[in-house]
Amino acid sequence: MEEHFVWVTTRRIQPGTLEEFERAWRPAPYPQGLRRAFAYWSEDGQEITGMSFWDSKEACDSWRASEPEAQRRAAMAPYVVQEREGFYHGRELAVSRR
Template sequence: MEEHFVWVTTRRIRPGTLEDFEKAWRPAIRPQGMHRALAYWSEDGQEITGVSFWDSKEACESWRASEPEAQRRAAMAPYIVEERDGFYRGRELVIPGGSPG
């Protein structure tokens, strides 16, 4: 079974800033070692959870210590009220019966 390396960040942002935050959230370059990134937001548009999939924890940490990431975080800062993040390892759950979706 394939193992995934995932960085999850949840941010609460200032009301009415989702569109501007999303522009700042997108990195200017594709981070090396990142396979995919997803974003999910609450109905009120004030909480965003980002999920990114990586080759390894080291690849993620290298990106997080990079200058492009520092610039991206500085661009997001005016919109953020609160932030939590964590790095996880895991795999897809196999759920018996039926097909997904």
């Protein structure tokens, strides 16, 4: 089974700022070592969970320590009320079809 390296961040944002937050949230340039990324929003649009899949923990750590990531976080800061994040590794689970 393929092992995945995943960075998960959940942010609560100011009410009514989802559009502005989304513009600030997108990285530019896209990081090296980033394989895939997903974003999930709560129904009220005030909580966003992002999941990014990386080649390795080192690739993720390199991005997190980079100047473009610092600039991205600064651009998001006015909208963020609370943030939680963690780095994980694991694999896809087989789901039986009944």
